[in-house]
Amino acid sequence: MFCVYGFLLILLISVLVIAYILNLFTERACCRRQSHIIYIGKDISGSPVNVDVGVCRAHCDQSVRSASLEAGLRASKYSSMLEFLRHKKMRRLDQSSGAADSISGSPSCGLSSTCEPAGMRVDRVMLYEGLREVEIIEDCHCEAKMSRCVRAPSLKTYYSETPYETVIEAGKCVGSKGAPEGFSCVPTTFDSTLIETPNKVELIQTVAQCKLMEGCYRIPYVEYHYEITYNDDGVKVESLREIDVGRCLGSCTSGSRCLLRSASDLGECLLWAEGQGNACVPQDYESHTFLSQHGQIRTVLAITSCLCQS
Template identity: 30%
Template sequence: MSYTGARAILYMSLLVIIFPTHSYGAGVGGAGAGLALNGDKHHRNVEHRGRHHHNQQQQHGNQNLEDATQLTTTPSGELEDRREDFDNACCSRQEKYVAIGFGVSGEVVQLDVGQCQKSCRSLFTLMDPDITDSDISPFKPCAAEAACLPSKSRLQRVSTLHGMQQLAVVEECECRHKPERCYRQPHTLQLYPGTPYETHLDVGICSGRCQSEAGCRPVRNKTVSVPGPNGVHCHSVIEECTCTGGCYRMSSLEIVYDYTDLVLNDTETSPAIKEVDVGRCSGTCTGGQTRKCLFRDQADPNKCLAGLYGKQSSCTPSHFKVHRYTSKDRQAKEIIAITDCKCM
């Protein structure tokens, strides 16, 4: 028997001796019941004070438990404010499953691609015994004005009925100060993990502040060839970022060899190397009517002679520019460059 319990029983015995049952009047049965009720209530109060004293000792020994206890005793409004402050204080990787196809048995194949969020769920594990630290990924401090962004990813290959699918899986997240302007930040992509060809490539990421409805998006990429177990593969690397709308033009370079200035009987055979930014449209559109041009006027590529109309909008080239050059066999060639994109 604990010291607190023995002390409570001794105190009750003294009460029975000092205050006999007949002093309460109204008969022996009713008085005895009243005394037993009062004694039991006092016993619970004594135990409550003992537990409260024990909890105070634990709180002084464990600061994290003290914080959790304060959260449980805080009014609902203050609790939500404090929880929001904690949620904005940490940057961690959270699960995000996406369907990528079907397996051989017809089941949907899902992959945890991950996502970065400001969250401090580890601070609340003391409040929920069902949550353990092993179930929650490590978190890092993150200021309120900072952005929680992926710092490291890997390219995962998954086999489905539609063939091999490649997806970028977020592995690590970190807090980065959100700059006042939009620019490129480093982002490491792990290629061919678990193979002798395993390597890392900085593919970049766009981050920064933009006004109105514009977003910080990539506008110029380059292609890098990386050898792997199944041959050489090309990977896109972000070179430049800027603030732009949902539908925008991206730079795409095309190299052509122009023989226009060469004389037929000249010994000089080196053509002029021209770099043409043919561009491409990227982004998404919402609502509106769409038009897909099937046949354009050769004299004026901006003029559409035949097209299809639909309800689903898409980011489509709206203006063009024609670049002309001469091939090695003296044939006149032309290449069309996209100069602007619109939701059509």
């Protein structure tokens, strides 16, 4: 009898382990990087530059099945690529009605996780206007949802595939579940780290602290100025004055950023524009007036609030 119970226990543990492995495989297979092409400008020759920055998709059950089906079709009865593509197009039209059901279903990462980037690469692209940094998703994984706004680790690779390749922990802000409308988890305090480059040592900004803020928000930005004052005896005193002049950060949504849509499916965007149409700019300010080191009256303006402006 003991042997029977022992066998059943081992069998149960084996089933649980296999189920866990299959679930883990499903999560990895259905949280994956997919193509997301954006237009970032023109190069020095005047040609348009499109970059595949990638996107993490959580609802990819149907995509995984389609990929395996296509692999089978290629090795099956179709004698030409034209015949295969024609069949593929007809199959997509038939599946269009079922796509909505797939999207509305349970996310592949589960209710407690989201499909997020696992690693980013920062590429520098030379455009007509100058050098441009573009962040590109390299891989995706299922990441636990956070109920509060916190700073989470985030790896970024600079100068990829060169002798100066460097990976830094740049940090990111996660967790906006239950946040009021118009608010999101954003960086409010920054740090920096040095990396070696072919031309010089470069300072890279990293996220130090996150808070729940509106889409367009003000962050502290401190400047120091020498100030001349006179004490009660008329003696000149030189001191250091700290002024928080502030900066405006965040994004302002403005309509659709889609530049090119699919002819067969208007809901599918083939090419996205980078950035937003509106700017987050200073709304209110205050002035700080003092006597400079050279005895001249100096006025410094400090931002007190920000807003979105077309």
